[in-house]
Amino acid sequence: MMLTDAIRAEGYRLLKNRTTVFWSVVFLPVMSLVLSTLGVLAARLNEKQLAEANINLNMPGGALDLGQTLLAVAADVANPAVLLFVLIGAATVYAGDYRWETWRLTSARNSRPALLLAKVVNVALLALAAIAVLVLSKVIGDAIKGVIMGRSLSFSLGDDAGRMLAVGGLGWARIVQFTLIGLLTAVVSRSLLAALFVPLVVGVAQAAAPMILAGMGVTPGGWVSMLVSPAQAFDLLKSDLAGEIVPLVALTPAVTSFVLWLILPLAGALAWFSRQDLSKE
């Protein structure tokens, strides 16, 4: 009950923070929709000149399958741009109470674990909303493209729909996992900027780690490499879910790494927060 109250309260406040919702959920899809539409429009208007210049727009005829667009976007939701823009919202949610000095208002009304878990749940919902709007914008973008290019539209999900949606679900978990570094940073540092920049630095380091470790003689895809880099674990698990052949021996460290990077930052933040002095914010 207390967790439900905390989730509702955090969600209510997040929805009132329009700037954060705009940057996390709306900006990227709208920009990508506007840019792709302008690009298609420019191509259509300059079709003749482009053809004369032998520039192939790679737009084969036939119907544009919006179902396939939907699945393709869903399978690639945990891309760096989405991670960055969701992180903006996550950092505000996680560090907001330190910035606005409002912990003293909420901590007397609800339990500390519930208040922190409510933030995680709301960031997870924020990520889901960002994914949904992004997918929708891509589908709308393709529909507009079809209209401008004079192509018919179709919608089929095909046999791989379940598989691709599972990949999308994994991508959502990866976004949440990435923002949890922001949670731990916010609780320890009490700083919004730290909650924003530390995950970015950690993310870059994690992406580069397998290559650096390989240079040091550490087996790529092995336990050490995988545990250091949840990004690598995510890629491997994504390939497996997408139906690619992944050696079974690599799956165990990948699953372990992925789960550990979900649990450890959250557990660390909860442990630190439960004893934190909330009078100085």
Next chain:
Amino acid sequence: MTTVIETHGLTKTYGAVRALDGLSLNIPRGGVYGVLGPNGAGKSTLFRILLGLIRPTEGEARVLDGAVGDVRATRRMGSMIETPRFPPFMTARQVLVWLSVAHGSRDDAHIDRWLDRVGLKEAADRKVRGFSVGMLQRLGVAAALMTRPELVILDEPTSGMDPMGIQEMRALIRSLADDDGVTVVLASHQLAEVQRICDRVAILDRGRLAAEGKVSELTAASERLRLSLSPMAPALDLLGPRGTIEGEAILAAIPRAEGPGLIRDLVGRGVAIDEARWVGADLETVFMTQTQQSEAGQ
């Protein structure tokens, strides 16, 4: 006498600084209770411990029969520590809805009533980023009171308010105690205000309890009988160290019961008394005396 707050040997240290030093205090249920003390006396530290924001270094404290930090107890409390801050993008009404939901309330009907009661009805839909300190203070009080708490802790509730606001706040606090049966514990530097609205006070100094009791008892102990008389010498002989000269009068530090006897003795010794009246029955005198005594005892 049932208590709402009990502390035993409560100590809080910040490095070498002892903000609270073995404080033992029982605050009874009902009425308005003032916690006084100079800056650094430990008032805010005490409140922060009671609200579960910080942990004591030693000792224990119980609030509403629960351990400090137990959310089942803190949910039955309302509080405002220093000037409250709120998310700047929210309106006053949204702030109260947000806190009400966090508290587990499913009913928003009381929110407009509280906005009206603290004088923020007109500003209910304005974003708090434009609020003055006094308006933030009013919103903080509404946030503290809207969940109908049994115990309210207010740290400097009238800070930043205009005279009208101070008067309204004073009336609100008194009505909470008298009409709603809420126990109000407040800290304030405005001693005249505390004397006017508090039933009991505790005076803290350097993290210790310097004095505690009913306001009427504490002030009675500091009363002096001011005698305008002539000649002064017989009166000073009779009073000894209990008599001091103040201008053209003598201040006699005696209990009220001894007043008539003293006047009879003086008249019997041929002293002409122009005026005799009790003075100095204010909390400021008590406060200064107690904190100076505490300083001298160091």
